[in-house]
Amino acid sequence: AQSVTQLGSHVSVSEGALVLLRCNYSSSVPPYLFWYVQYPNQGLQLLLKYTTGATLVKGINGFEAEFKKSETSFHLTKPSAHMSDAAEYFCAVSDVFDDMRFGAGTRLTVKP
Amino acid sequence: GAVVSQHPSWVICKSGTSVKIECRSLDFQATTMFWYRQFPKQSLMLMATSNEGSKATYEQGVEKDKFLINHASLTLSTLTVTSAHPEDSSFYICSAIAFARQVMNTEAFFGQGTRLTVV
Numbered sequence: 001a002q003s004v005t006q007l008g009s010h011v012s013v014s015e016g017a018l019v020l021l022r023c024n025y026s027s028s029v030p031p032y033l034f035w036y037v038q039y040p041n042q043g044l045q046l047l048l049k050y051t052t053g054a055t056l057v058k059g060i061n062g063f064e065a066e067f068k069k070s071e072t073s074f075h076l077t078k079p080s081a082h083m084s085d086a087a088e089y090f091c092a093v094s095d096v097f098d099d100m101r102f103g104a105g106t107r108l109t110v111k112p
Numbered sequence: 113g114a115v116v117s118q119h120p121s122w123v124i125c126k127s128g129t130s131v132k133i134e135c136r137s138l139d140f141q142a143t144t145m146f147w148y149r150q151f152p153k154q155s156l157m158l159m160a161t162s163n164e165g166s167k168a169t170y171e172q173g174v175e176k177d178k179f180l181i182n183h184a185s186l187t188l189s190t191l192t193v194t195s196a197h198p199e200d201s202s203f204y205i206c207s208a209i210a211f212a213r214q215v216m217n218t219e220a221f222f223g224q225g226t227r228l229t230v231v
Contacts, residue, residue: 034155040218041209043146043158051153088220092156099203100150102222 002027002093006103014111019078021106023065023091026072033074034092034100035065044090050074061085086110115139116208118223125196125230133191133226135206141186142208147179150203150225159204162189196230203227 007022025031032051036044048059055067065076074091088107094100115138125131135145144163148156160168160181168181178200180192189208193200205225209218 032153036156038220041144043161044148044156044207044220046155049155088218090220094150094153099225099227100156100205105220107219 002031002095002101004091004093004101004103006089006091006106008106009104010107010109012109012111013081015083016080019063019076019081019085019108021076021089021091021108023074023076023103024072025074025091025093027093027095029095032094033065033067034094035059035063035074035076036090036092037061038088038090038105040087047076047089081108081110083110083112116142116206116221116223118206118226120226121224122227123229125228127197127230128195130192130194131196131228133193133204133206133228135189135191135208135223137187137208137210137221140208140210142189142210143186144209145183145189146207146209146220147181147189147191148205148207150205156205159191193228196228198230201228201230 003026005024034049035047047063048057050057050067058064063078088105090105091103092100117136119134147159150156159174160170162168162181162183164183164186170176183189206223
């Protein structure tokens with residue numbers, strides 16, 4: 001079975017600072033990895049995903065994530081935080097045989 | 113922490129029959145629940161937003177007469193796949209929104225998902 005661990009349920013950064021949201025996964029087969037963002041009272045929005053190929057994945061809104069197999073990690077980063085980035089972020093893992101499993105989520109707060 | 117229970121976790125049904133999937137928030141009241149569908153190797157697709165006591169809001173391309181959503185209470189939302197066909201076979205997952213006082217903001221919690229196979 002697959003699982004995802006998001007380190008840090010709450011992360012606070014200043015506007016303009018680096019955003020780093022951590023995600024580690026467990027999977028016995030090559031994983032598909034996803035990052036989603038959820039704004040209040042809205043459904044999930046896909047930020048980016050990794051399936052195969054290049055391990056550095058670029059997504060929307062300036063976010064990117066790097067798949068590191070040796071570390072079983074898929075951390076999400078953004079060089080410069082914007083106030084509009086404040087939201088809840090979910091890391092998820094899936095593969096061709098299994099269904100999507102989510103981390104517990106990380107609440108990102110951006111301070112002016 | 114908050115728990116969302118989705119039932120059943122898997123179901124096999126005959127083509128033409130209807131299947132009901134339940135999503136319950138066990139220890140909190142969820143004013144809003146979301147229903148998603150996952151296709152193999154793909155990300156989730158939002159099907160509809162369900163608000164307690166009102167009609168669900170469906171995303172474009174989702175047939176509301178086929179995917180009936182009922183949110184009768186603050187702890188229960190149901191998705192009924194009517195007259196199921198093999199192409200409806202998929203993984204369906206629900207999410208419930210709770211207000212977290214400690215952060216004065218909403219948080220989302222996910223059900224375990226339901227694997228539907230229509231034969």
